């Protein structure tokens with residue numbers, strides 16, 4: 001098969017088309033990188049694409065607002081959809097293919113399979129706040145790994161619990177896929193880029209700086225010797241509360257098992273989920 005770079009990005013609309021594309025890449029001796037996204041692409045997503053392009057011969061970016069990972073009442077209907085702009089960004093970035101399935105292509109009416117990652121990874125913290133969310137994530141990631149058959153798949157550290165869950169899933173299912181976790185890309189004032197930042201009013205956007213500021217204050221405490229997780233989380237809470245954020249959780253975890261730790265060491269992560277007005281934002285900083 002000829003894979004023409006002038007077709008960038010090649011549009012693939014069904015899991016079967018994605019699978020055929022990947023098999024042709026592999027048959028031509030090329031490695032494949034997968035970057036799963038829900039679209040409304042920003043520089044954070046593009047950093048994953050760039051990393052994938054550095055490490056893989058061919059890169060496919062999936063754009064799919066996965067209905068199974070939204071709970072009833074969440075923002076599925078109003079989630080930003082900017083497909084043509086996304087494709088232009090992917091063309092500029094040099095991604096080779098875009099996987100753009102319709103919901104019915106991924107989940108036809110007869111679809112009956114569930115995927116669930118245990119060991120508390122789906123239930124704690126983000127999973128407790130968003131019941132069912134990680135079952136939807138696990139299901140769609142499993143389907144993407146099966147269809148795309150990538151050598152590597154790229155995820156953002158910002159969604160730290162998702163990274164832990166995907167690593168477990170990829171290992172448990174013997175996929176052989178290397179899960180690559182990429183650093184968080186931030187705005188100049190520290191706020192992590194997120195498609196959901198588009199929901200913020202100008203005033204909320206200013207107050208949202210408290211999220212990275214609170215995390216940075218806790219990291220500074222840690223650096224000056226504080227090892228009590230309760231003190232570190234209280235530091236974050238104080239900054240968030242002063243900015244009028246509604247806190248969902250602040251926690252310190254070991255990144256491998258995603259269990260809360262009382263006496264964190266270097267490498268542990270401090271997590272935040274908070275609402276600014278109606279917009280729920282998450283962030284994470286590694287300690288040490």
Ligand code: AMP
Pocket residue numbers: 036037038039043044045047048154155156157158159182183184185186192193194195
């Ligand atoms: P999403 O479209 O929000 O589902 O995100 C798709 C992928 O991009 C996930 O692996 C995210 O963790 C990652 N991502 C989102 N925001 C950022 C960011 N600011 N920096 C780096 N990666 C990100």
